[in-house]
Amino acid sequence: DEERKTLTIEIGKAEQELKKLLETRKKYEEYKKDYDEKKASLELWEKLRTCVMPRRSEKTLMDFVATEYLQDVCASAGKTLLSLTNNRYFLRYQGGEFFVGDNLDSGQLRAVKTLSGGETFLVSLSLALSLSAAICQKSLRPIEFFFLDEGFGTLDGKLVETVMDVLGKLSKSFTIGLISHVEELKDRIGNKILVTGATDSHGSQIRLECF
Numbered sequence: 001d002e003e004r005k006t007l008t009i010e011i012g013k014a015e016q017e018l019k020k021l022l023e024t025r026k027k028y029e030e031y032k033k034d035y036d037e038k039k040a041s042l043e044l045w046e047k048l049r050t051c052v053m054p055r056r057s058e059k060t061l062m063d064f065v066a067t068e069y070l071q072d073v074c075a076s077a078g079k080t081l082l083s084l085t086n087n088r089y090f091l092r093y094q095g096g097e098f099f100v101g102d103n104l105d106s107g108q109l110r111a112v113k114t115l116s117g118g119e120t121f122l123v124s125l126s127l128a129l130s131l132s133a134a135i136c137q138k139s140l141r142p143i144e145f146f147f148l149d150e151g152f153g154t155l156d157g158k159l160v161e162t163v164m165d166v167l168g169k170l171s172k173s174f175t176i177g178l179i180s181h182v183e184e185l186k187d188r189i190g191n192k193i194l195v196t197g198a199t200d201s202h203g204s205q206i207r208l209e210c211f
Contacts, residue, residue, distance in 0.1 A: 067096075069134065074098065077123075077130035084122045084162055091123070098123070118155045125163065129170070146170070147177040152185060164188050 047064070070093050078091035081100075092099045092109055099109040100123060112123060125148070136143045148167075152160055164185075167176050178189065186192065196205040 067093075073127065073130045073134050076133065077126040080126040080129055080166075081122060084126065084159075084166060085119075086162075089119070089122075091126070098127075118159055121152075121155060122159070122163070143174040145175050145177065147179065149179040152178075152180050152182045157184075160184065 074091050074093040081089050081091055088103050090101045090103070090107075092101055098112050100112055100115060100119075101107045101109050112120065115123065128148075129146070132143055132146055152163070155163065160182075167178075170176060178185065190210070192209045194207045194209060196207070198204045
């Protein structure tokens with residue numbers, strides 16, 4: 001009986017202590033959440049302060065803003081690149097550089113400079129389209145014209161078909177102009193401005209073809 005009474009008292013004390021500990025834990029979690037929020041806010045303000053008052057080794061405010069915009073541009077360009085490469089390649093922007101992820105290699109990232117000429121052209125095209133769309137969106141004006149200068153000479157026949165199909169879909173929303181020396185493209189383009197180089201007898205000649 002004495003042992004039972006002693007244990008009952010100890011259990012009662014332990015329950016009271018447990019109750020206090022649970023209340024303390026609840027308060028701790030509340031304080032921890034508030035602390036994390038304030039810490040994140042402090043880090044953001046400190047980063048902004050550093051951008052506004054940069055030292056030689058630190059980024060400027062313009063770099064900070066540009067990085068944020070580039071993340072959005074990269075995400076949009078990544079979707080276009082996936083469609084151009086049959087869901088193989090996607091884009092990432094980190095550390096101030098663009099990287100290409102390969103879904104056929106478990107999503108491993110590789111530097112853009114390691115790509116072939118045709119692959120580099122597809123990345124450039126995706127970024128150019130995304131950047132143009134972003135600029136027009138900020139100016140509250142739709143894209144009206146998009147000119148693409150060369151690049152098709154680095155693509156094989158299959159990729160040319162893929163790119164032309166994508167541009168064909170995009171041309172329903174805005175006018176696309178292609179500047180190229182690739183003869184195979186002539187049959188794929190309805191309206192053309194053909195330029196013949198100057199000779200000894202005459203200057204450059206321009207001819208318009210519409211179909």
